[in-house]
Amino acid sequence: MPTSHRSVSFRGGLIQFPTTPSDTPRRNSARAMPSVMRQRVRLVGCCTAQLSVSRSTSVIPGWNTMGRARDAAGSTGWRAGRWTCPYCPQRGRAAGTGWSAMSMATEGGAAAASPTDPDFKRPAFLELFFDLVYVFALVTLATTLAENLTWTGAAETLVLLLAFTMIWALTVWGADSLDLERPSGQGQLIWVAAASLLLAAAAADAYGDHALLFAVTYVLIHASTSVYYSLVAPSRTLLPSVIRIQIWEGVAGVGWIGGALVGGSGQLPIWALAVVVEYSAAGFGWPVPGIGRSRARDWRLAGGRVAERYRQFVIVALGVSIFVTGTTFSMSEYTMERAWALAVVFGTVVLMWRIYIYRAGELLTEAIARSSNPGLLTQSAAVTHLIMVAGIVGAAVTSHLVVGRPWGETPPSWAAVILGGPALYLVGRGVLDFTVFGRISRSRSAGLVLLACVAPATPLLPPVLVALLAMTVLALIAAANLVSTRQHARTPAPPMLR
Structure with a gap:
């Protein structure tokens, strides 16, 4: 009778486990593996999975054991220890016994699966609906700054942008534990969206008559979310x-409400x-004190x-720039100069x-x-995207x-925002380079230097030419990226995190 197999998918391929010890499992039907029975080993790294494996009768070919990862061949098999996966540069760790179901997991958070993997957890449609509120919020911030x-x-x-992004980030991280197919999960996200809409509506006059409304709404969002969870x-x-x-947030809430009550020059x-x-x-x-601090693994981020x-938040910010561009053009008298300006700012986006x-x-x-601590890297990436979104808001003001x-x-204030938006964006993009590749591309630094060189000439140039020079710098960076990648293919190599 043919032997049935149980399979677990990896980012690097497939391992099959036969139901009888005499058969030899295969990885991608090519690499020999030992016979296995029933003991659980947890792999942490790019080969992130929990496997129902057992006492092995031989060493797994290609796996370099470290420490006391296993006993002698033919004895009790794998124990707690460390080893190196031959299919990727990351290390894993044996994590005990007694697990049963085959499922994806890591110590630093849930594994990051490929969008083509069956285990990939896509954002729910309701989350995309939630982002629509932040389109309005960013438009409000951009137009308010342009007027002042x-x-x-x-x-x-x-300050207002940081407040909005704090709510957005915590909502995104917390949504991993929500079942958005259930009414309670949907209700929580819709409530935060509705409260954020009120927050965005109050943002235009947050340092005036709507200060207390903004502060109370902000504090209420955090408090109600905590009660829900x-x-x-x-x-x-x-x-x-x-x-x-x-x-x-309770400590910070005192400052938010206190500042709104004080008003005037003391509010900011x-x-x-x-x-x-x-x-x-x-x-x-x-x-x-007494309960310690949160660690990245506590969030179990996918x-x-x-x-x-x-990525969707960046697209939202870019959409805001396009919206502001189109709205401004449609509300102004049509001239060839404005048409050229429209082309320049759209090209920048x-x-x-x-x-x-x-x-x-x-x-x-x-x-x-691939990260040694996926959860921490996921949280760190939020900072890079915050910096880039701030730069894109600057582009919307431009x-x-x-x-x-x-x-x-x-x-000078115009020159600061026309050049400062792209500069801030390049800073965030450089940090993202380090997050993904473990180093910062030289083109980011070169772009910042070129933007700084343009600054002294801005009093002599009209706004559209200053914007054109900023766009030219971005175009040179994009071209350098294309040439560099075609010459030397780059693969992710995130920094080591603990």
């Missing part, structure tokens, strides 16, 4: 993190301090899904998309899968200014 283009206005906009959908792994976050410093408290606490894992959500996706943005999922008045004098 001062250092104070920039600081006010940055604590009572309605409790998770043993997520609950401690929820408690820590709520404690710190107090709100800025509240944001610093939030992001500093997040950077250190929301440490709380790297492939979260990476796709990050296209180049930002190209530079992002080629190749680090495209390979982020694979980099997370669209509003340049399309509205392409010729004439370029004030």
